[in-house]
Amino acid sequence: MTDAFIIVNIWSLQGILMTRIPGSRKEAWEKMMKESLCDAVIEVLKSHKPEKLTMERVAEAAGVSKGTLYNYFRNKEELILYVVAKTFEPLLERLEELVHASQTPVEKIETFVRMALSLPDTHGQLFRAILESEEGLTPKVYHEGAERRMRVVSAISRIIDEGIQAGGFRKTNSMKAAAMILGAVIGRNMLRFQSGESETSDEAAGEFMEIFIHGLVAGGGPGEVKE
Amino acid sequence: MTDAFIIVNIWSLQGILMTRIPGSRKEAWEKMMKESLCDAVIEVLKSHKPEKLTMERVAEAAGVSKGTLYNYFRNKEELILYVVAKTFEPLLERLEELVHASQTPVEKIETFVRMALSLPDTHGQLFRAILESEEGLTPKVYHEGAERRMRVVSAISRIIDEGIQAGGFRKTNSMKAAAMILGAVIGRNMLRFQSGESETSDEAAGEFMEIFIHGLVAGGGPGEVKE
Amino acid sequence: MTDAFIIVNIWSLQGILMTRIPGSRKEAWEKMMKESLCDAVIEVLKSHKPEKLTMERVAEAAGVSKGTLYNYFRNKEELILYVVAKTFEPLLERLEELVHASQTPVEKIETFVRMALSLPDTHGQLFRAILESEEGLTPKVYHEGAERRMRVVSAISRIIDEGIQAGGFRKTNSMKAAAMILGAVIGRNMLRFQSGESETSDEAAGEFMEIFIHGLVAGGGPGEVKE
Amino acid sequence: MTDAFIIVNIWSLQGILMTRIPGSRKEAWEKMMKESLCDAVIEVLKSHKPEKLTMERVAEAAGVSKGTLYNYFRNKEELILYVVAKTFEPLLERLEELVHASQTPVEKIETFVRMALSLPDTHGQLFRAILESEEGLTPKVYHEGAERRMRVVSAISRIIDEGIQAGGFRKTNSMKAAAMILGAVIGRNMLRFQSGESETSDEAAGEFMEIFIHGLVAGGGPGEVKE
DNA sequence: GATGAATGAGTCTTCATTCAT
DNA sequence: TATGAATGAAGACTCATTCAT
Numbered sequence: 001m002t003d004a005f006i007i008v009n010i011w012s013l014q015g016i017l018m019t020r021i022p023g024s025r026k027e028a029w030e031k032m033m034k035e036s037l038c039d040a041v042i043e044v045l046k047s048h049k050p051e052k053l054t055m056e057r058v059a060e061a062a063g064v065s066k067g068t069l070y071n072y073f074r075n076k077e078e079l080i081l082y083v084v085a086k087t088f089e090p091l092l093e094r095l096e097e098l099v100h101a102s103q104t105p106v107e108k109i110e111t112f113v114r115m116a117l118s119l120p121d122t123h124g125q126l127f128r129a130i131l132e133s134e135e136g137l138t139p140k141v142y143h144e145g146a147e148r149r150m151r152v153v154s155a156i157s158r159i160i161d162e163g164i165q166a167g168g169f170r171k172t173n174s175m176k177a178a179a180m181i182l183g184a185v186i187g188r189n190m191l192r193f194q195s196g197e198s199e200t201s202d203e204a205a206g207e208f209m210e211i212f213i214h215g216l217v218a219g220g221g222p223g224e225v226k227e
Numbered sequence: 228m229t230d231a232f233i234i235v236n237i238w239s240l241q242g243i244l245m246t247r248i249p250g251s252r253k254e255a256w257e258k259m260m261k262e263s264l265c266d267a268v269i270e271v272l273k274s275h276k277p278e279k280l281t282m283e284r285v286a287e288a289a290g291v292s293k294g295t296l297y298n299y300f301r302n303k304e305e306l307i308l309y310v311v312a313k314t315f316e317p318l319l320e321r322l323e324e325l326v327h328a329s330q331t332p333v334e335k336i337e338t339f340v341r342m343a344l345s346l347p348d349t350h351g352q353l354f355r356a357i358l359e360s361e362e363g364l365t366p367k368v369y370h371e372g373a374e375r376r377m378r379v380v381s382a383i384s385r386i387i388d389e390g391i392q393a394g395g396f397r398k399t400n401s402m403k404a405a406a407m408i409l410g411a412v413i414g415r416n417m418l419r420f421q422s423g424e425s426e427t428s429d430e431a432a433g434e435f436m437e438i439f440i441h442g443l444v445a446g447g448g449p450g451e452v453k454e
Numbered sequence: 455m456t457d458a459f460i461i462v463n464i465w466s467l468q469g470i471l472m473t474r475i476p477g478s479r480k481e482a483w484e485k486m487m488k489e490s491l492c493d494a495v496i497e498v499l500k501s502h503k504p505e506k507l508t509m510e511r512v513a514e515a516a517g518v519s520k521g522t523l524y525n526y527f528r529n530k531e532e533l534i535l536y537v538v539a540k541t542f543e544p545l546l547e548r549l550e551e552l553v554h555a556s557q558t559p560v561e562k563i564e565t566f567v568r569m570a571l572s573l574p575d576t577h578g579q580l581f582r583a584i585l586e587s588e589e590g591l592t593p594k595v596y597h598e599g600a601e602r603r604m605r606v607v608s609a610i611s612r613i614i615d616e617g618i619q620a621g622g623f624r625k626t627n628s629m630k631a632a633a634m635i636l637g638a639v640i641g642r643n644m645l646r647f648q649s650g651e652s653e654t655s656d657e658a659a660g661e662f663m664e665i666f667i668h669g670l671v672a673g674g675g676p677g678e679v680k681e
Numbered sequence: 682m683t684d685a686f687i688i689v690n691i692w693s694l695q696g697i698l699m700t701r702i703p704g705s706r707k708e709a710w711e712k713m714m715k716e717s718l719c720d721a722v723i724e725v726l727k728s729h730k731p732e733k734l735t736m737e738r739v740a741e742a743a744g745v746s747k748g749t750l751y752n753y754f755r756n757k758e759e760l761i762l763y764v765v766a767k768t769f770e771p772l773l774e775r776l777e778e779l780v781h782a783s784q785t786p787v788e789k790i791e792t793f794v795r796m797a798l799s800l801p802d803t804h805g806q807l808f809r810a811i812l813e814s815e816e817g818l819t820p821k822v823y824h825e826g827a828e829r830r831m832r833v834v835s836a837i838s839r840i841i842d843e844g845i846q847a848g849g850f851r852k853t854n855s856m857k858a859a860a861m862i863l864g865a866v867i868g869r870n871m872l873r874f875q876s877g878e879s880e881t882s883d884e885a886a887g888e889f890m891e892i893f894i895h896g897l898v899a900g901g902g903p904g905e906v907k908e
Numbered sequence: 909g910a911t912g913a914a915t916g917a918g919t920c921t922t923c924a925t926t927c928a929t
Numbered sequence: 930t931a932t933g934a935a936t937g938a939a940g941a942c943t944c945a946t947t948c949a950t
C-alpha cells in the first residue's frame with residue numbers, strides 16, 4: 001500500500017521529468033535506453049545462438065518488458081540493425097582514421113588485419129544475427145550492410161592507393177584488392193568461429209600479412225602470373 | 228497341417244525374395260528421390276534465405292507432400308547434411324585430384340581459386356543453412372563440416388608444400404597459408420553474394436592470384452614485413 | 455534375374471494354392487496370418503508403450519508390410535480388438551472351467567486371484583492399448599470389453615454363490631462382491647505396473663486372499679459393520 | 682549528466698517498484714488463470730478421451746488461444762502434472778486428516794472407501810491422461826505419481842496399524858493390505874467408468890466394506906486360508 | 909494378395925507483435 | 930510510457946490409411 005503510493009509519485013515524477021522538458025532530456029533518455037538495449041542484445045548473443053535471440057530474451061537481459069522494446073524499435077529487424085550499426089561504427093571510424101594515420105601503408109594494412117581478426121566472437125554472431133533478422137535481406141538491411149562494406153573497402157583501397165603512389169606497392173586495382181582483403185579476413189573469422197580454432201588472432205594476422213605483402217612466390221618480383 | 232507347412236514355406240520364401248528384387252529398383256528410386264529432394268532444397272534456397280528453408284517449402288518445391296520427406300530423411304538436419312555432402316563432395320574430389328595433377332603449384336592454386344569463386348550463390352546459402360539447421364551446430368553438423376574444411380585446407384597445403392619444395396614458394400607454414408586462402412575465397416564469395424556484385428568470378432580470380440602469388444609489395448623479394 | 459523368375463513361380467504357385475481351393479486353405483492362411491500379427495502386437499508392446507504401438511512397428515515385427523495389415527484388419531482398432539480378444543479368451547475359458555472344477559470355492563477364488571495377478575505386464579499394456587485405440591470408446595470396443603468383463607464377473611459370482619450355498623460364505627450380493635474382487639485385482643495390477651513393484655504375484659495373492667476371505671477384522675464373525 | 686543520474690535512479694526504482702506491486706495482482710491473476718486452465722482440462726476430459734486431450738482443445742475450452750497456455754505452463758506435461766496435483770491434493774489432505782480423526786479404524790476405512798469410490802469419472806481419466814502425457818512415464822510424472830500413491834498407501838496403512846493395535850484387526854502386513862485396498866478402489870472405479878455402471882458409489886462402498894471387514898467367509902475367525 | 913511410397917491431418921511448441929491497463 | 934498477457938501464424942515431426950504396381 002505504502003509502496004503503491006510511492007509508485008504513483010514516481011510515475012508522476014517521471015511523467016513530469018520526461019514530458020515537460022521535451023527536448024534534450026527525452027532524447028537523452030531514449031538514447032540511454034537504446035544503448036541499454038544494444039548491450040542487452042550483445043549480452044544475449046554471448047550465451048545464445050542468433051536464432052535464439054528473441055525479443056523476450058533481449059527484454060529480460062535489459063531488465064525491461066518486451067513491450068518496451070517496441071517503444072524504441074519498430075520491430076526486431078530495426079533493433080538488430082541498430083545494434084549492428086552501433087557495434088561496427090566505431091570500428092569503421094577507427095579504420096577511416098587509420099587511412100590518414102602516420103604509418104606506412106603496410107603498417108596500416110597490418111593494423112587493419114589485426115583489428116579485424118581480433119573481433120570477438122560476438123561480432124561473428126552479430127553478422128549471423130543480422131543475416132537472419134526475420135525478413136532477411138530487406139532493402140534496408142541490404143542497403144545499410146552494403147554501405148558499410150563499401151566504406152571498409154574504400155578505406156582499404158585508399159591505403160593501397162597510397163602504397164602504389166609511394167612506389168612500394170604493385171600496381172593493381174586497389175578496389176578489388178581491398179575487396180579481397182576484406183573477404184579474406186571475414187572468411188578467416190568465419191572459419192575460426194566455426195571450427196573453434198585456438199589460434200590467436202596475432203598468429204593469424206602474421207600469416208595474413210606475410211602472404212598479403214610478399215605473396216606465396218619467393219622473390220615474386222615482376223614475374224607474371226598467368227593472365 | 229501339411230498344407231500349413233507348405234504355406235509357411237512359401238510365405239517365408241516370398242517374404243525373402245519379394246523384397247530382394249524390388250531392392251535394386253527400390254534403391255534406384257530412393258536415390259532418384261533423394262536427389263530430387265536435394266534439388267528442391269537448392270531450388271528453395273534460390274528464392275528464400277536459409278532460415279526460410281522449411282520442410283513444407285522443400286516438399287512443395289519437390290512436388291511431394293511434407294510427410295514424404297520423412298520417408299527419405301529422418302529429420303531436417305539429415306536432409307541438409309545430405310544436400311551439403313552431395314553438393315560439396317564433387318568439389319572436394321576435384322580438389323583432391325588437383326593436388327596430383329600435372330600443373331605447376333601456381334596453376335593448381337589458381338584452378339582452385341577459380342573453382343571456388345565460381346560456386347553459385349546457392350552454395351553460400353548452403354553454408355548458412357547448415358549452420359542454422361535447427362539447434363545450430365549440433366555435433367553431427369559440426370563434425371562433418373569441420374572434416375570437410377580440413378580436407379580442403381589439407382589439399383591446398385599439399386599444393387603449397389609442393390611449391391615450397393620445388394623451390395618457387397616462400398617458406399611458410401603451409402597449413403596456415405592454406406587456411407587463409409580458403410578463408411579468403413569463402414569471404415569473397417560471401418561479399419559477392421551479399422552485395423550482388425556483378426564482377427565475374429574470372430575477374431575476381433585474377434585479382435586473387437595476383438595478390439596471393441606476388442603480394443601487394445612490388446618486388447616483395449626477401450624483404451621482411453614487420454615481425 | 456534368376457531370382458525374379460523364381461518369384462514369379464512362387465507367386466503363381468501361391469495364386470493356385472490360395473485361390474483355387476477357396477475354403478479351408480485360404481482360411482487357414484488368414485488365421486495364421488492373423489495370429490502372426492497378434493504376436494507382433496504383443497511383441498511391440500514388450501518394448502514400446504501403447505501410444506508407440508504404430509501400424510508400422512506391428513508390420514515390421516510381423517515381417518510384413520504395412521499395407522498387408524489392412525488386408526486382415528480394417529483398421530488399427532480392429533487389430534487391437536482382435537488381439538485383446540485373442541489374449542483374454544484363453545484366460546476367460548480357464549476361468550469358466552474353474553467354476554466347475556473340483557475345488558472348494560475358496561480355492562477357486564484363490565486360483566483366480568493368482569491367475570489374474572500373474573498376468574504379465576504385457577497384459578497391462580494391452581489394457582491401455584485398447585483404451586487408447588484411436589477412436590477410443592466406440593460402441594464396438596465398449597461392447598466387447600463390457601461383455602468380457604461381464605463374463606469374468608459372472609464366473610466369479612457363480613463361485614461365490616457356490617460358497618454361499620455350501621454354507622461357508624457370508625450371504626452377500628455375489629455379483630457385487632465379484633465386481634469388487636475383479637476391481638481389486640485390476641487395480642492391484644495397475645499399481646504394480648505403474649510403480650514397478652518387485653513383489654511377486656504370489657506374495658500379492660497371499661495378501662489378497664487373507665483379506666478377501668477373513669476380512670480385516672479378527673474373528674470378524676457375525677459382527678455387524680456399520681450399515 | 683546530473684539529469685542522467687536522476688533518470689537512472691528513477692529508472693531503477695521504477696523497475697523495482699513497478700513490478701513489485703502488480704506482483705500480488707499478477708500472482709492472483711496467474712493463479713486464477715491456472716485454475717481456469719485446470720477446469721478446461723477437466724472439461725475436455727469430460728467429452729474426450731485422454732489421448733484426445735490436446736493443447737488446442739484445452740485452449741478452446743478455456744476460451745484462450747493456444748499460445749496462452751504456454752504462458753502458464755512450460756509444456757503439456759507440466760499442465761497435466763499441475764492438474765493432477767490440483768485435483769488429488771485435497772483428497773490426499775482429507776485422507777491424511779482422516780488418519781487422526783476421532784473415529785474407529787473401521788469407520789475411517791469406510792470413509793476412505795466412500796471418498797475414493799465417489800470420485801467422478803474425470804479422475805479416472807486424469808489417471809490415464811497422466812500416464813499418456815507425451816513420452817509416457819517421464820521421470821517427473823513417474824516420481825510425482827509414485828509419491829502420491831505412497832502417501833495414500835501410507836495413510837491407509839496407519840489406519841490399519843491403529844486397528845491392529847486397538848486389538849480389533851487381524852495381524853497382517855498393513856502396507857500390503859493398504860496397497861490392496863487402494864488397488865481395489867482404483868480398479869472398481871475403472872470398471873465403473875468403463876462400463877458406465879449406474880450403481881451409486883454408496884452401494885459400491887457398502888459392498889466393499891462388508892468384504893474388507895469381514896471377508897467372504899462367514900465367521901472367518903482365525904481359520905486358516907491356504908498357506 | 910503383398911508392397912511400401914505417398915499422403916495430409918493433427919500435435920506440440922516458439923515467438924514476433926499487439927494492446928488494454 | 931511501461932507492462933506483459935494474449936495472440937496466431939509458423940514450423941518440425943508422426944502416423945493411420947490409401948493405392949498403384
